[in-house]
Amino acid sequence: MDIKKYLEEKKKIVDAALEGCFPNTDATGCETGYPSSLYQAMRHSLFSGGKRIRPILSIAAFEAVGGKGDKILPFACGLEMIHTYSLIHDDLPAIDNDDYRRGKPACHKVFGEAIGILAGDGLLTKAFELMTKHSFGDQEIILNIVNEIARASGISGMVGGQVADIESEGKEVDFPTVQYIHTHKTGALILASVRTGVKLGGGDEETLKAFTHFGERIGLAFQIVDDILNVEGKAELLGKSTGSDLFKKKATYPSLLGIEESRRRAAELMESGIDLLNPFGPEVEPLKEIARFVIRRES
Amino acid sequence: MDIKKYLEEKKKIVDAALEGCFPNTDATGCETGYPSSLYQAMRHSLFSGGKRIRPILSIAAFEAVGGKGDKILPFACGLEMIHTYSLIHDDLPAIDNDDYRRGKPACHKVFGEAIGILAGDGLLTKAFELMTKHSFGDQEIILNIVNEIARASGISGMVGGQVADIESEGKEVDFPTVQYIHTHKTGALILASVRTGVKLGGGDEETLKAFTHFGERIGLAFQIVDDILNVEGKAELLGKSTGSDLFKKKATYPSLLGIEESRRRAAELMESGIDLLNPFGPEVEPLKEIARFVIRRES
Numbered sequence: 001m002d003i004k005k006y007l008e009e010k011k012k013i014v015d016a017a018l019e020g021c022f023p024n025t026d027a028t029g030c031e032t033g034y035p036s037s038l039y040q041a042m043r044h045s046l047f048s049g050g051k052r053i054r055p056i057l058s059i060a061a062f063e064a065v066g067g068k069g070d071k072i073l074p075f076a077c078g079l080e081m082i083h084t085y086s087l088i089h090d091d092l093p094a095i096d097n098d099d100y101r102r103g104k105p106a107c108h109k110v111f112g113e114a115i116g117i118l119a120g121d122g123l124l125t126k127a128f129e130l131m132t133k134h135s136f137g138d139q140e141i142i143l144n145i146v147n148e149i150a151r152a153s154g155i156s157g158m159v160g161g162q163v164a165d166i167e168s169e170g171k172e173v174d175f176p177t178v179q180y181i182h183t184h185k186t187g188a189l190i191l192a193s194v195r196t197g198v199k200l201g202g203g204d205e206e207t208l209k210a211f212t213h214f215g216e217r218i219g220l221a222f223q224i225v226d227d228i229l230n231v232e233g234k235a236e237l238l239g240k241s242t243g244s245d246l247f248k249k250k251a252t253y254p255s256l257l258g259i260e261e262s263r264r265r266a267a268e269l270m271e272s273g274i275d276l277l278n279p280f281g282p283e284v285e286p287l288k289e290i291a292r293f294v295i296r297r298e299s
Numbered sequence: 300m301d302i303k304k305y306l307e308e309k310k311k312i313v314d315a316a317l318e319g320c321f322p323n324t325d326a327t328g329c330e331t332g333y334p335s336s337l338y339q340a341m342r343h344s345l346f347s348g349g350k351r352i353r354p355i356l357s358i359a360a361f362e363a364v365g366g367k368g369d370k371i372l373p374f375a376c377g378l379e380m381i382h383t384y385s386l387i388h389d390d391l392p393a394i395d396n397d398d399y400r401r402g403k404p405a406c407h408k409v410f411g412e413a414i415g416i417l418a419g420d421g422l423l424t425k426a427f428e429l430m431t432k433h434s435f436g437d438q439e440i441i442l443n444i445v446n447e448i449a450r451a452s453g454i455s456g457m458v459g460g461q462v463a464d465i466e467s468e469g470k471e472v473d474f475p476t477v478q479y480i481h482t483h484k485t486g487a488l489i490l491a492s493v494r495t496g497v498k499l500g501g502g503d504e505e506t507l508k509a510f511t512h513f514g515e516r517i518g519l520a521f522q523i524v525d526d527i528l529n530v531e532g533k534a535e536l537l538g539k540s541t542g543s544d545l546f547k548k549k550a551t552y553p554s555l556l557g558i559e560e561s562r563r564r565a566a567e568l569m570e571s572g573i574d575l576l577n578p579f580g581p582e583v584e585p586l587k588e589i590a591r592f593v594i595r596r597e598s
Contacts, residue, residue, distance in 0.1 A: 114393045121458050125452050126449070167334060
């Protein structure tokens with residue numbers, strides 16, 4: 001299959017759905033329900049060229065287990081909104097203090113810190129509004145999915161990982177801590193994306209289990225590759241400066257294990273993740289290809 | 300009825316339920332699921348002597364329409380977590396830059412800005428995790444409630460109002476803008492608290508309508524009283540400095556209409572709100588008393 005074409009097609013669908021949530025109209029204040037600057041700030045970060053990996057993973061998993069139609073889209077969009085909010089808050093001066101993101105000035109650089117914080121808050125909250133809006137008769141499953149996404153995004157997931165990441169800066173940390181950071185900061189939401197697709201698509205317990213192990217491996221591999229790219233990626237492809245992890249003395253796989261060993265582990269995780277999907281039919285091909293793409297990517 | 304005793308009793312129930320969500324154990328890092336500092340920061344703000352007005356309103360409305368048992372508690376707690384997150388983010392240097400809250404140092408003053416931002420994010424996300432955790436067979440209603448709470452907290456509600464508030468600082472603003480700020484920044488979540496109780500308690504459409512108009516009036520009155528207290532309240536009772544609105548040239552009722560007219564309008568809103576509940580029986584007495592308390596309060 002042509003994974004590039006697949007990713008482009010799915011990205012278009014996700015982008016169109018996100019546009020539907022935040023249409024590009026000239027929102028000018030109170031009458032529209034919220035102030036224009038907030039709206040522009042959310043759009044700035046939401047439409048800044050993200051690869052839409054999380055929503056596409058959720059769609060691919062949904063379709064792999066036989067899910068049909070558009071009912072995955074509110075969750076696909078919700079996952080991307082949560083991911084985007086986390087990037088906006090991460091980039092803030094008080095946290096990672098990054099000026100650029102995907103080749104554009106970070107949200108707070110354009111709109112100021114206050115609007116940056118509130119645009120993040122707004123996107124996070126909007127995700128939960130969107131995911132609980134339509135029920136399609138699957139209320140029990142939807143509550144279960146929203147609960148899992150909240151857990152993966154919060155203190156036992158992404159937020160917890162982010163705090164551990166910040167607190168490990170400049171310290172000698174052990175391997176379990178780096179793994180904690182990776183599996184929580186990045187892995188949890190990627191895993192939740194895969195599981196959301198399986199649950200909403202009607203996959204059985206056995207399938208959910210296999211896809212879960214796949215999602216865990218891909219989530220960890222994704223963050224290891226991120227760390228490798230921060231060391232030796234091309235800034236013009238990444239759209240942000242490289243070397244920042246080293247500068248901030250971040251706890252990463254390359255800093256603990258070196259580049260070669262990190263690359264080997266990421267490839268191993270990817271391969272073993274793909275193997276777990278072998279018992280399934282050709283419907284899982286896109287998921288496997290996404291896994292390979294995650295390792296190969298240069299940005 | 301003895302409203303002071305009622306509020307104390309309900310506060311105890313809410314506090315115990317919140318303790319159940321964030322037990323005061325010595326959480327020390329990765330093994331507990333999230334870093335200790337994050338956990339302490341959330342507890343610092345969550346247990347800093349809040350009056351629990353929103354959760355108590357939801358419980359009072361729930362019981363007023365005949366709701367029984369504990370199933371309101373996850374929503375009561377969720378509403379308080381969302382309120383607390385909003386206070387933590389509001390107090391940040393980039394937003395209102397307040398050093399004190401309820402007589403204690405603000406979250407970011409104790410734990411630093413990064414942890415302050417992430418503690419807010421964690422509380423907001425935890426609220427949605429909690430509210431979707433148990434379904435009690437009322438999945439349809441719960442999805443509807445969570446959706447309304449998300450809407451009330453987000454860009455069309457609290458976050459939108461907060462942005463309008465910030466952007467109005469130091470400017471000449473008109474009365475509709477002040478009303479927009481008040482109804483969104485504070486009113487929306489108070490209204491959602493009342494409506495949550497009615498919906499979960501099984502109130503019919505007619506009841507929901509009456510309680511909604513009550514909630515709108517009380518929400519607006521609450522913020523007007525807040526503004527009045529900022530001008531002439533006692534700092535030692537409020538636990539924060541007064542006069543900050545004037546200093547920051549905030550758009551408030553007192554700044555536009557003066558203290559006396561603001562006080563008159565708050566009382567009028569309270570009285571007309573209470574009148575709307577007159578057709579109901581003695582079960583609505585607590586709600587009426589809470590409304591009177593909202594006006595009378597000195598902190």
